[in-house]
Amino acid sequence: MPKHIFRLIVVLVVFFAAASIAKWYFTADSFYKYGHYRADSVPEIAAQEPVLQTARYCQSCHSERHAQWSANNHKSVTCEVCHGAARGHPQNGKLPIPKDTAKLCSLCHEAMPERPRTQPQVAVAQHSGGQQCIVCHNPHAPKLAGVVAPVAGDVAAGGSKHAASCASCHGEKGISPNDSWPNLAGQHAAYLVRILAAYKSGDQKDVVMTPLAQPLSTEDIQNLAVYYASLSCVAPPSQSRVGDAAAGKAVAANCAACHGETGVGSNPAWPNLAGQKPVYLVNVLKAFRAGLRKDPMMAGVTRGLSDADIANLAAYYAAQSCQPATQVRNKP
């Protein structure tokens, strides 16, 4: 064989050998296993950790809230839509509770011509007058029906019932003589109806109140509620010093959306807190925290409160004027 031909063959053989070694070396083992791709990349992609954890994950701790949410109209809006992705929670801290609900809710409920008619929509500016949505709507149970049912009762009949059954503890004019029992004067009638009905039905229990509320008729409850609502809430300042009102003001910012900035709320379904007895407030907040009083909203917001927070909150609300700010200003 001529030399130059031999050389050519050697070069070719070396080239092919080098090429096949290079291909063998640079191609991942799994490359042609299932096709023209690296099979190992499939388990790599499948192994990524999910970020959104689903409502079932939230349920494992927040079962009460989950039960309320899943029984109401927002059950198709999962927890993480509003509270953010739950990966790393609770280890890495709390998830946000949206503050600007007017912005959040309008993502779905602002009236737009593009939206299907079946979607509940409002022209936000006219509907709320600039208020946050959660002033009236509980985001976990958004429908208002029944919550603020109108209260129609007889003030005089309520007055005589009060004198007979309630005045010894709650005071002659609905202002309680000691700091552990609540003032009822000037309270929202709808709230009082709800609470008395809860004592009557057994949804809410109290050693003293349960036996007193059980014999009340629905009519009695309505009468009592309008009677208390008609009384003046102005009360002498309470004697107990339970905490630091200034520190309580900071905590109270979280309650303002429902109970008003100074504890005078605009929604009659929820109680006014301004001027309320401080020891009573402490007891109620602790009862919510311990689950003795059942309310999904209050259970959630009291869960993170320390004893000191509760004492400060109570001191803050007890020190506030029970009358709306505008009326106070009108006084001479």
Next chain:
Amino acid sequence: MKEINPALAARRKFLKKLGRAVTYTGAVIGAGTLVNAQSTAAKSEPGAAGGSFPTKDYDWTKHRWSYGVDATKCIGCLRCVEACKLENDVPATAHHFRTWVERYVYLEGEDKPRIDSHHDPVNIEASGSQREYRFANSYKDAKVDKAFFVPKLCNHCLHPACVQVCPTGATYRTKDGVVLIDHKYCIGCAYCVQACPYGARFFNYEKQVSDKCTWCYHRITKGLQPACVEVCPVGARIFGDLDDKKSAISQFVRNNRVRVLKPETGNAPNVYYVGLDKDVI
């Protein structure tokens, strides 16, 4: 012609030898490849026999994933777009996204719809942020003839053009019907971004690779729904297994007159739509 020209004879001899050399070299390489293939097969067999692929709890031969969009239900809240970006670590700008929602508005007296999406400047201004998305209520006082939203995403085609053009085998279709990207093999040439007739792919400038919807492959292989389906508050997005006749997607495809986008491209897409207008492409 009996006497052969010596020059021709020499040439014939050379060609014979060359032929033999090529045959032998071919045989050697062939044998080498065969040995190599056998060793690969030997390596892969225990894995295939010992458990399911790609994870031990999930066998990709037992599923045929598909996706449905009911455009008549979409309210344009864009929770899907935000959830997708959280779930899949998509760059936090309005212009990089794996799924998006288009708004079609037909105004009185106009023959063409006005189309925009969350990354339109008007809508970025309405949300005030590149990370949060909302549609500006631009048409609330306009005379609107007809208007609706259309969610869009990768169609996970049966014959994907993007896979065909990939020079490195970095993108492929899995046996359960999902088109994935191997980010370790992607060289970032972005041919696939150009090839996709749906504009479903984008170039991820943070990772320097092509990126797109995976139907949340890491979620569906764990029995979860894709993030966008999980958060959709109105059920406009439906996902499931076509091999399971009771799944939501099987019922969706069976009970509705569905259509796909751009069937004429021959990609055979796997996202089925209900409630599209003639102008939606």
